[in-house]
Amino acid sequence: MADLIRYYSTNRNVPPATLAEALLQGQAADRGLFLPERFPQLTADELGSLAGQPYRDVAFAVLRPYAAGVFDDATLRALCDDAYDYDVPLEHVTGRRHLLRLDRGPTASFKDFAARMMARWMSVLMRQRGGELVILTATSGDTGSAVAHAYCGVERVRVVVLFPPAEVSDRQRKQMTTIGGNVTTIAVDGQFDDCQAMVKQAFADPALACIRLSSANSINIGRLLPQSVYYVYVYVNLAQLGGRDARPTHIGEPVVMCVPSGNFGDMMGAIIARRMGIPIDCIVIATNANDEVPNYLRTGQYRKISPSRVCISNAMNVGHPSNLARLVDVYGGWMDETGLVRQPADLERMRRDLYAVSIADDETRATIKDAYQRYGVILEPHGAVGWAGLEHFLNDRPESADHLAVCVETAHPAKFPEEIQATIGVSPEVPPSLAGLEQRRETYERMPARYEPFRDWLLARFAQS
Numbered sequence: 303m304a305d306l307i308r309y310y311s312t313n314r315n316v317p318p319a320t321l322a323e324a325l326l327q328g329q330a331a332d333r334g335l336f337l338p339e340r341f342p343q344l345t346a347d348e349l350g351s352l353a354g355q356p357y358r359d360v361a362f363a364v365l366r367p368y369a370a371g372v373f374d375d376a377t378l379r380a381l382c383d384d385a386y387d388y389d390v391p392l393e394h395v396t397g398r399r400h401l402l403r404l405d406r407g408p409t410a411s412f413k414d415f416a417a418r419m420m421a422r423w424m425s426v427l428m429r430q431r432g433g434e435l436v437i438l439t440a441t442s443g444d445t446g447s448a449v450a451h452a453y454c455g456v457e458r459v460r461v462v463v464l465f466p467p468a469e470v471s472d473r474q475r476k477q478m479t480t481i482g483g484n485v486t487t488i489a490v491d492g493q494f495d496d497c498q499a500m501v502k503q504a505f506a507d508p509a510l511a512c513i514r515l516s517s518a519n520s521i522n523i524g525r526l527l528p529q530s531v532y533y534v535y536v537y538v539n540l541a542q543l544g545g546r547d548a549r550p551t552h553i554g555e556p557v558v559m560c561v562p563s564g565n566f567g568d569m570m571g572a573i574i575a576r577r578m579g580i581p582i583d584c585i586v587i588a589t590n591a592n593d594e595v596p597n598y599l600r601t602g603q604y605r606k607i608s609p610s611r612v613c614i615s616n617a618m619n620v621g622h623p624s625n626l627a628r629l630v631d632v633y634g635g636w637m638d639e640t641g642l643v644r645q646p647a648d649l650e651r652m653r654r655d656l657y658a659v660s661i662a663d664d665e666t667r668a669t670i671k672d673a674y675q676r677y678g679v680i681l682e683p684h685g686a687v688g689w690a691g692l693e694h695f696l697n698d699r700p701e702s703a704d705h706l707a708v709c710v711e712t713a714h715p716a717k718f719p720e721e722i723q724a725t726i727g728v729s730p731e732v733p734p735s736l737a738g739l740e741q742r743r744e745t746y747e748r749m750p751a752r753y754e755p756f757r758d759w760l761l762a763r764f765a766q767s
């Protein structure tokens with residue numbers, strides 16, 4: 303049992319937790335974020351043996367050491383088989399540049415990968431422990447639907463999703479409001495920031511101590527660990543990809559991974575994969591006009607953006623990424639829960655490992671157009687921010703022009719039909735996961751953007767007398 307992985311808080315004011323505790327608590331009691339005490343190593347032999355294996359088998363191999371002592375092998379294997387029953391296509395685009403499409407899950411964004419595993423983990427834990435868990439989530443679109451879908455029908459877990467009706471697309475709303483059962487959606491008469499503030503206040507409210515609350519946002523370590531899997535998966539499978547001018551690759555060859563980023567949970571997945579031994583020699587972090595992290599890397603001074611800037615890549619409209627404290631921590635610094643850097647990170651090493659760039663909407667649109675005209679590839683706004691970021695990196699470092707590179711596409715283009723239609727005159731084919739939404743019946747509650755009515759509603763609904 304000595305080699306079980308435990309999870310420490312970035313504020314280091316609570317003892318390390320087991321994975322079970324970290325999952326159920328979400329945020330640590332000292333308001334820090336959980337990180338694993340060590341990163342198990344994947345040897346070249348192990349990586350070689352994972353090449354060509356189904357995604358679910360790679361997930362099992364990567365997650366096994368993190369889950370040891372909490373989920374036995376048979377349980378974890380069954381959960382991986384059940385969660386990952388969809389495709390993970392890797393496309394060759396040009397030269398040695400590739401696109402990893404993470405949009406084939408049931409809600410057509412990469413958030414399915416993590417939400418599905420986290421929901422299954424929590425489901426097992428709640429069956430063992432009894433009682434009832436209430437998960438509160440504020441969403442600007444994709445998180446709400448991925449979480450609602452992943453937790454739908456999970457016993458002993460109820461989910462409450464708060465969303466700002468004016469900021470989510472029709473399709474995004476219908477993906478949340480047509481589920482029902484143990485999932486309740488609330489349209490808050492306000493903005494995303496209001497939804498988030500209401501959820502935060504609920505977590506801190508002693509009057510709600512009688513309800514067991516948890517979070518499914520990417521502050522939960524359960525959202526990050528599963529997001530390391532696809533970086534391992536794509537790396538071991540790169541060699542198998544053809545393409546006219548793509549040369550074969552071998553295990554050990556360095557790769558550039560490009561991640562369109564908002565709250566930096568996806569990027570933390572790449573950091574974890576790198577720490578486990580995937581030779582990622584640079585992670586390209588592409589943000590939209592919310593450029594607080596590119597500025598931080600450039601100047602060494604961190605300043606959040608409030609309110610966050612509205613861009614067409616709406617899932618990345620984040621002015622203070624919740625996972626930044628984790629990034630600062632793995633580079634030897636300390637950022638507290640308010641965003642204050644209490645101890646500086648090793649900026650030199652960060653700048654060597656990471657390349658951060660901000661892409662404005664006009665360049666995002668130009669990239670959608672360019673990728674379609676030159677390569678016949680349809681990107682949606684988030685993936686286009688990523689692709690543009692990769693091009694900046696490759697132009698900036700001519701010696702890297704022939705470097706093996708992967709950009710992740712985080713959503714399906716059919717989630718943004720108006721934008722794609724307006725930019726390239728094509729309407730993206732609707733995947734089965736999004737088909738039939740129009741006909742389903744919507745149910746949701748409405749609430750003003752004030753905390754008290756929300757608290758009373760939670761008490762009336764969930765408090766055990």
Ligand SMILES: *Cc1c(COP(=O)(O)O)cnc(C)c1O
Pocket residue numbers: 411412413444445520562563564565566567568569617618684712713
């Ligand atoms: C959430 C989301 C992102 C940003 O991911 P983070 O982990 O928050 O950085 C990017 N693209 C899409 C489509 C998303 O839904």
